[in-house]
Amino acid sequence: MQFEVIANARTVQGSGASRRLRRAGTVPGIVYGGNAAPLAIETNHNDLLLKLKKEAFHSSIITLVVDGKKEQVLLRDTQVHAYKPLVLHIDFQRVDATHELHIKVPLHFVNEDTAPGVKLGGGLVNHVMTELDIHCLAKDLPEFISVDVGSLKIGENLHVSQLKLPAGVKAVQHGSDDPIVVGIVGKGGGEEAAAEGEAAAE
Numbered sequence: 001m002q003f004e005v006i007a008n009a010r011t012v013q014g015s016g017a018s019r020r021l022r023r024a025g026t027v028p029g030i031v032y033g034g035n036a037a038p039l040a041i042e043t044n045h046n047d048l049l050l051k052l053k054k055e056a057f058h059s060s061i062i063t064l065v066v067d068g069k070k071e072q073v074l075l076r077d078t079q080v081h082a083y084k085p086l087v088l089h090i091d092f093q094r095v096d097a098t099h100e101l102h103i104k105v106p107l108h109f110v111n112e113d114t115a116p117g118v119k120l121g122g123g124l125v126n127h128v129m130t131e132l133d134i135h136c137l138a139k140d141l142p143e144f145i146s147v148d149v150g151s152l153k154i155g156e157n158l159h160v161s162q163l164k165l166p167a168g169v170k171a172v173q174h175g176s177d178d179p180i181v182v183g184i185v186g187k188g189g190g191e192e193a194a195a196e197g198e199a200a201a202e
Contacts, residue, residue: 001056001143004063005048005092010040027087031064031073034094041066041092048087052078056143059105064092072138074103095138102172104131105142109182111150117184123154124187128180132160133172140168149182157183 010028027045032038041064051057057075064073073092080087095101107130117123132145147163157180160171 001060003051003057003060004065005043007041007043007064007066009067010042027090029090029092031092031094034096039066045087048090049085052087055106059103059143061095061138061141097138100135100137101141102135104133106131106144107147108144109147109149111148115149115152115184117152117154117156121154122187123184125149126183126185128182134169135172136169140166142166142169147182152184154184154186
């Protein structure tokens with residue numbers, strides 16, 4: 001999925017200026033990284049809010065158009081109001097096609113209903129992770145990673161090393177850990193069943 005954000009360079013900065021922008025229906029933000037200097041920007045609030053509701057927007061290369069000039073960026077941070085549907089600030093990072101990105105992408109779990117542990121054993125799918133820390137070039141960035149749990153029985157788990165990652169994508173390793181991504185536990189088993197599953201996997 002391709003996304004485009006239209007923005008303008010922002011010349012007046014400070015908390016007072018930011019409040020005036022928000023009252024006018026625009027969001028203050030910044031784009032940084034690459035060889036260019038950080039640039040303060042402003043963009044339409046309602047358009048941005050709609051895009052932020054789409055999962056893929058958070059893990060896609062975005063075309064940012066600032067005063068008519070296009071560049072490729074990643075969404076890096078958003079500040080939102082505690083209880084109102086209001087975006088307060090947004091950060092974008094420029095993308096260099098020759099350098100690897102480090103980003104979290106969502107996990108999509110498939111075949112949960114047909115897994116033996118669920119269909120035959122009446123177990124419950126336990127999602128230990130919902131996103132994965134990866135690194136890859138911009139051209140290889142996936143919107144999500146599919147996790148097939150269709151072969152799991154009760155007490156069995158899938159670890160990061162067992163995931164089928166798209167070409168050019170590598171999971172970020174933290175030491176020698178191989179964390180559990182998803183498992184199937186027996187109903188009412190709770191933590192005890194999960195612990196048994198981890199022991200069985202090891």
